[in-house]
Amino acid sequence: MAAGPSRAPNSVDKRRLILDAAIHVFARKGFHSCRVSDVADEAGVAYGLVYHYFQSKEEILDTLFTERWQLMIDAIVSIDQRRDASARDKLYMVASFIIDSYRHEPDLMKVIIVEVTRAANTFGLRHLTKIREAYELIGKIVDDARRDGSFKSDISGEFAAMCFYGAIEQLLSAWIFDIVPETDEEFERAKSLVVEAICGGLEAEPSRGLEPVSG
Amino acid sequence: MAAGPSRAPNSVDKRRLILDAAIHVFARKGFHSCRVSDVADEAGVAYGLVYHYFQSKEEILDTLFTERWQLMIDAIVSIDQRRDASARDKLYMVASFIIDSYRHEPDLMKVIIVEVTRAANTFGLRHLTKIREAYELIGKIVDDARRDGSFKSDISGEFAAMCFYGAIEQLLSAWIFDIVPETDEEFERAKSLVVEAICGGLEAEPSRGLEPVSG
Amino acid sequence: MAAGPSRAPNSVDKRRLILDAAIHVFARKGFHSCRVSDVADEAGVAYGLVYHYFQSKEEILDTLFTERWQLMIDAIVSIDQRRDASARDKLYMVASFIIDSYRHEPDLMKVIIVEVTRAANTFGLRHLTKIREAYELIGKIVDDARRDGSFKSDISGEFAAMCFYGAIEQLLSAWIFDIVPETDEEFERAKSLVVEAICGGLEAEPSRGLEPVSG
Amino acid sequence: MAAGPSRAPNSVDKRRLILDAAIHVFARKGFHSCRVSDVADEAGVAYGLVYHYFQSKEEILDTLFTERWQLMIDAIVSIDQRRDASARDKLYMVASFIIDSYRHEPDLMKVIIVEVTRAANTFGLRHLTKIREAYELIGKIVDDARRDGSFKSDISGEFAAMCFYGAIEQLLSAWIFDIVPETDEEFERAKSLVVEAICGGLEAEPSRGLEPVSG
DNA sequence: GATGAATGAGATTTCATTCAT
């Protein structure tokens, strides 16, 4: 999005070119199954240039993740600062941000989910601190709501954040795996429903005050 | 643990030995980062024997996944057949089964989650049908509840299943990543809370019948 | 020379094969200029087998050097133990051993001199302790002779060893570089002359009572 | 140190800068282990400038060697022309020149010895003619002495030169390898002793005319 | 002269898989 720092205006930022190529190659073939030359070819640059800009293939993925995840952290922080919004509103905005991220950059999000977020032995472990930061910010939204009485007090913010983020990531996985269609309607519906499911719960409420169906 | 089918009684089942060794090696180093010789060493058998029992390194992981995932499908089917239990009860039992699976075989579950369930380019894709089968069974529990009015009708079973399974898998990830402690209390608490969160929702309900707090 | 430890008698010791091939390839093209595949080709084995037996290309050279240099150390120790021989005799035997080593295995000695003995940044440094051990053994021969009065006392054994070994290594270099012919006569002459030069000195001894000899 | 031939007076001679940087980099890391960029960094110039002044990395080493070795040849020629000096005096002066060369420019001499003089497959071979020229000049000093009777006639000048030069180069190696300390006293002592060892021999001479100790 | 991004051939090393015993 931003141009390289000190480059001639009409010159192409090759570093950016490589990063963008890597997104698509990693998404298509997977980090382990693709070769560095695949990335170079996709970017239309020479093999060695990849190593001019990055120490290793891993550094490319690290860069991709760090750039994008920071955007999400910033977004959650900014969402949380909105004094006018309820906790449910805030969670809706968080869900929207993540789902829109996928809508606009599905390959990048795919790479992050498939290669980083669940990679407990490699990248996930390496970026654990940053990953947790996002969870904690979501947890804080819930904890604030528990304090003001709008959310149940018996589910901790940390736990709620896991459920909430896990549900969203699973939705993204479903799109990634082509289990459900990727239409604008689906994306919008998903935003509302995931918040409704997590905040309002799956259970029907007409029973309230009347006969409860089950324990 | 179980003896091989047609084997001398005092002989060790080397195939099982290799599978069990693979669980721990895959969990510890990751499928891609470990070598076939690591598995053979861990099992205490010769290098070539691995190839006597399995066509390839991938087949080992396939076997591990298929064995275990089928158990889960069977369990969900059996849970769903209990006529006496409510949908919430059934979901509690499903959550219990998955969490107990992790409690008793954390390495195996780690391998499944880390290497298969989110591996959109390799194993996840290969086993997609089986993976979806589990989701659909959970979805069916929800759909039945929607039909009998105990669950909201506006959240489809498919969608609800995603939220529910995603939340649980995220909890397992938190244990895998050592984000939260692995104690028996935690496991039991998690079972209840995840069901409460997904079925009952995060929002407090004192308002019910009265003025809703926020949009 | 010795066969591999536990091998079938008619089987070829591939490890030895690789070492011998490496001697010739390193001698012909130089350690840095040759590829591991050159060694494998020369040995007639597959590429990967080299790495089955050796950790790296460097380990091959290390092995070659260590094997051979130890033989020399053993030889010098054994020469030094001969009670009947004078210091000059002992130095003659040392010179003979080294020169004969070159005569019988010129490529191996070439590799050691060219790639190890003077390689102050790489192999020479790595094997410095072993290299010095040989120098010290030669120095001890001289020191013993100084003590019994047969050698001048003002040139330390350490210093003398440097001159002696340096002179011999230079002779080998001359053969390696094809500066002087490699004939049996040359080798035998060199043995005597190097000892005569170092022990007796270059200067004529007309002072010695009478007529300058010459011719 | 010396300014470039046709340069603006206040401009730095970048070519010289590169050569001097190369001396230290080659000495520190070895010719093969260092990169052209190491040389450029050490010189504080841009990468590409190295290729403006030199055709290749090898040409830098060639230049370094040729410059220095010619100085030595010139020195030996000039030493040999001194009609007043004996052969021993001349050899002392040659030894002095080489040892002082090391004393004043140890890195340069290290590079020459480590990378050229014994490099039988690469640089040594390429510069063999020049290298031999030095040996021959030393040999000539000896041959003249044989002719006038001051040196033994049975050791050829060529052979004696090998012993003499080899001894000195070994001394330099000992300094390079930190086997012996590099003090001014050591350097001066070495000059005398190497000449004494080679010209006078190691053997004590009181026996002359009397009882010879050994055969 | 001076810069450093760009190139790409080639080297080492890894390791899944085969196979003779």
Added chain:
DNA sequence: TATGAATGAAATCTCATTCAT
């Protein structure tokens, strides 16, 4: 069954050299 030596394709990474500016 069981062994582990043997194979060789392929991957990552290095770095001398070129070249546009």
